[in-house]
Amino acid sequence: MTDITAQAIRFIEQTTYGDLSDEALAIGRRCMVDTAGLYLAGSREKSVRILIADALAQGGRKDAPLPGNGPTRVPAPLAARVWGTAGHAHDWDDTQVSNDPAHVYGLLTHPSVPPLTAALIVASQRGEVDGRELMLAFQVGFEVECKIAEWMKPRHYRRGHHTSGTVGTFGAAAAAAKLLGLSGGKLAHALGLAASLAAGIRVNFGTMTKPLHVGRACENGVTAAFLAAQGFEADPSALDGQWGFFSVMGEGFDADKAACGFSGPLTIVEPGVSIKPYPSGILTHQSMDAMLQLVTEHDLKAEEVERIRFFAGKNIIEPIRYPIAKDHLQAKFSMPALLAMILLCRRASHHEFEDHFVAGQAMQDLQARTDVINDPGIDAAGYDKIRSRIEVTTKDGRILVQWADERYRGGPSKPISDAGLDDKFRMCAEGVIGTRAQEELLTLVRNVDHGGNIDRLVALISGEE
Known part of the structure; x- marks a missing residue:
């Protein structure tokens, strides 16, 4: 008892x-x-x-x-x-x-x-x-x-x-x-x-x-x-x-x-x-910050991107489950949509989470060029932190890499x-x-x-x- x-x-x-x-x-x-x-x-x-x-x-x-x-x-x-x-x-x-x-x-x-x-x-x-x-x-x-x-x-x-x-x-x-x-x-x-x-x-x-x-x-x-x-x-x-x-x-x-x-x-x-900081699942935020850092540091434009590869553990990939978001509600649980949003707008407020924008050609095209990959090494590190990395291949052959900061922006630390x-x-x-x-x-x-x-x-x- x-x-x-x-x-x-x-x-x-x-x-x-x-x-x-x-x-x-x-x-x-x-x-x-x-x-x-x-x-x-x-x-x-x-x-x-x-x-x-x-x-x-x-x-x-x-x-x-x-x-x-x-x-x-x-x-x-x-x-x-x-x-x-x-x-x-x-x-x-x-x-x-x-x-x-x-x-x-x-x-x-x-x-x-x-x-x-x-x-x-x-x-x-x-x-x-x-x-x-x-x-x-x-x-x-x-x-x-x-x-x-x-x-x-x-x-x-x-x-x-x-x-x-x-x-x-x-x-x-x-x-x-x-x-x-x-x-x-x-x-x-x-x-x-x-x-x-x-x-x-x-x-x-x-x-x-x-x-x-x-x-x-x-x-x-x-x-x-x-x-x-x-x-x-x-x-x-x-x-x-x-x-x-x-x-x-x-x-x-x-x-x-x-x-x-x-x-x-x-x-x-x-x-x-x-x-x-963002109107989406908490498991996505460090990765969105990482994408924002990569985009701003390299002044990256959507038209320069050949492919985006997102590496994470099951703790992110399983609940953030939509491979291509069709509307703003799915976008909250879609890493391809969220990374595309950051690349296109350099922010993600509730004003960006609109059906017409998420379903638009620019968002749909970038999502289709984004791979979500389960990384066994990230899984092995444990799930007490939100760990991920982003690799962007540009059309001129560059590979840009950014790890997410494990400290949560908005958290006590x-x-x-x-x-x-x-x-x-x-x-x-x-x-x-x-x-x-x-x-x-x-x-x-x-x-x-x-x-x-x-x-x-x-x-x-x-x-x-």
Whole structure:
């Protein structure tokens, strides 16, 4: 018998704002800035517009607004579905870091969208939530989500589960439960409901359904907390035992890690969180940086390239699986598409991830001239880092070689500056809200737990200027 569910309950019940270190708070604000921008960028995605139309058609209680859609309100779970999908729509949201070599890099979760979405939606529905309450709920959900992802055996992801959808449900449920003041049996039932509602499989990577996994995690986490608050019951120790979440979904957990407990230390501080420089799978970023370095150092033009050869291990090649991307969703999981994008544009923001560009002749031609090669030597070096190299053969006979930097740009060892993060936020907000609203929202989020007006923050993301 184990007591992980009981540990989670004690952590959620007992953690206060005063328990959060200055470093945890500073990183939390950065994660919130990043996620706020992604809600705005995602609100214009076709998948999210479909979900918005569906939520409006269903109608119901006027709990919370929708991102980039004005003041119209819908029931909290439906709002959470839309906000969560928007936050993950570009695959640009932050990622959990692990120092455990057993975790193939990239197997963990995108931690911020589920708890922040749940906290914002419950705050909007409840009204008059203090910024410190919001930050606390976010941090509690973030920690519960990350520790479950870290403690679970890597088999969970290898079997095809999408952790951000499955484990993200617990992050959303914990954050919502904290703001709703759940404790004891009701809190246990919320986690039990989350365990049965958790879902998402990797077959849908490269489709609209991948970001919906995170949207459903937010929706289901909020639903679990609301139902538990009304007396709906579930198994009170659903993380534990033969039929518990760890056993069924991950074939067990690491007992030594679990013995350290939640907050020992908070994951947001150690080993930390990565903020993504590109809107694509995290396993692609070092290679994209390497291509950018090669292109800029040699002032390389697409018309000069005869062939591109990309060498990597199975940890990149298996999930980044599209040999030639036909649309922008497949491009997020296609090394030929991503390398071609860097070569053609010398950048890769959400503005480049458009179907007409990915399907265009220039992108299709370069992808067809790119070989993805499994390198046994890179496999033998292990999967604790993202390792790859690029070889470009030019039409005049040169062979240009660039290894990827194993330090992740955006990760704790090579973080994006606050100014760089603000630039990413503004890029995401461009075309969704005006410049004045962007600056007001950025200031509100950066001061969220120092008197920030949560109602105004939500209104700005929903486009109520």
